[in-house]
Amino acid sequence: MNPVLGELVERAGGLVTRVAAVQVVPEWTLWQACRSGALVRVMPEVFVAAHLLDGRRGTRPDAPVLSRLDPELARRAACAWVEGRGALSHLSALDVWGLRRQNPGELLHLSAPARAGLRSRPGVTVHRRQGLILEPPQVVVRKGQPVTRLEQTLVDSWPILPSAERRAPVLRAVNDRLTTPERLAVALGNAPKLHDRATFRTLLTRLAEGCRSPLEIWGHERVFTGPGMPAFRRQARVRVGPRTMYLDLFAERERVNIELDGATTHGDPRQREIDLRRDALLATVGILVVRFAHRRLVHETDDVRRETLAILTNRRASATA
Known part of the structure; x- marks a missing residue:
């Protein structure tokens, strides 16, 4: 790989966008690095160092390239792709909030305003939402990444998680004083069609009564x-x-x-x-x-x-x- 491009990729933790690359090297240098196998395109105009795809044992050969990355790097790649037009949400945001580790190979989740023009791609599900504003309080920056607010993240993740795993992130969030049953109840009230909503409501009632496990x-x-x-x-x-x-x-x-x-x-x-x-x-x-x-x-x-x-x-x- 061109040494200038290689240094740029290294400083950025193994990831580079086309926009960033062409500021320091000619565009053909970027594509040459891809043809030589030094870089791999994982999202439109987003590239990672090829060696970072190694070690993802158990991943199917036909799996999306993005799913062969460490989840943290995959989230960074997704954020670089959306360029401020969306935010990590659902299970992806849950990991950033520190409440559940996202497993390698799991789909990434992004939420975006309905008019943002983003569509789901292999390895990434885009949830288009009416009225979503990519600013606080709906979206905050945590660990350098835009994520949906905690209460919304927990409500969104509820139906996606296996039933046996649904309560743990909610309990931990309340026990760690990241949120309250009352704030979660407000978020739940805005999701009248949520799957298994009654169980979530009962859990919030128990938390409000003082149960913590x-x-x-x-x-x-x-x-x-x-x-x-x-x-x-x-x-x-x-x-x-x-x-x-x-x-x-x-x-x-x-x-x-x-x-x-x-x-x-x-x-x-x-x-x-x-x-x-x-x-x-x-x-x-x-x-x-x-x-x-x-x-x-x-x-x-x-x-x-x-x-x-x-x-x-x-x-x-x-x-x-």
Whole structure:
């Protein structure tokens, strides 16, 4: 490859556009690099260093060239192609937001105004939208790339993801305080025909009620509501001395904290030690901590419910004795 062009490609992380190339070398030099196999055209007027297509094991020989790139480089190529006429959206934006890694070979997603003149191409799906404005708040720049706002991204991605994977990005976004159930509800309200919309709405309701994990949602729906159960405060904030803690379920009158221990984190001996110290600290202010493991919550639901009711009854009796 021409050394000047090669330096330009290297500085740009393996990618170059025709417009950028012809500013430093004659156009025939660019096409010569393509004919020699040093560069590969992946989108109209967008080229990448050929060696960056290596190592994409499992990709079909007839797959679009774009799908043979690392997802981050593929997104950069797509953004270079649209030249500000569109933004990454759906699963592609979800990766940029840090909520789900896009797998090599997955389709890239772009959203563009209806009149932008962009059409889907091999490896890229273009979603044309009436009223889309490529400026904040509808589109923001994250990690140097234009993406649809987080709430829109989560709503758009919902029907594309396998049903078992849909809740995780939403839960993580709320837990990481990137958004709120209320803001997501507004975005969902603008998508009345979304597939499986009722499940999404129920998830937002649980999040608004304080559930923060699939296990907490399971407990809310199958164990800790109904006759005899108090109105638990979820993710209740409690301060003991200099330390602030958030309790999974807190029965304020009975001073009982129900903790739902996941199948992975709480099996760690170090985490177990942290839990014990935390429980002892809560005991100093009269809060009884009761822990239920994932296995029991899922497989011994009725027993867990009976035990919880008995503990609450005994605490009430002790308080009035």
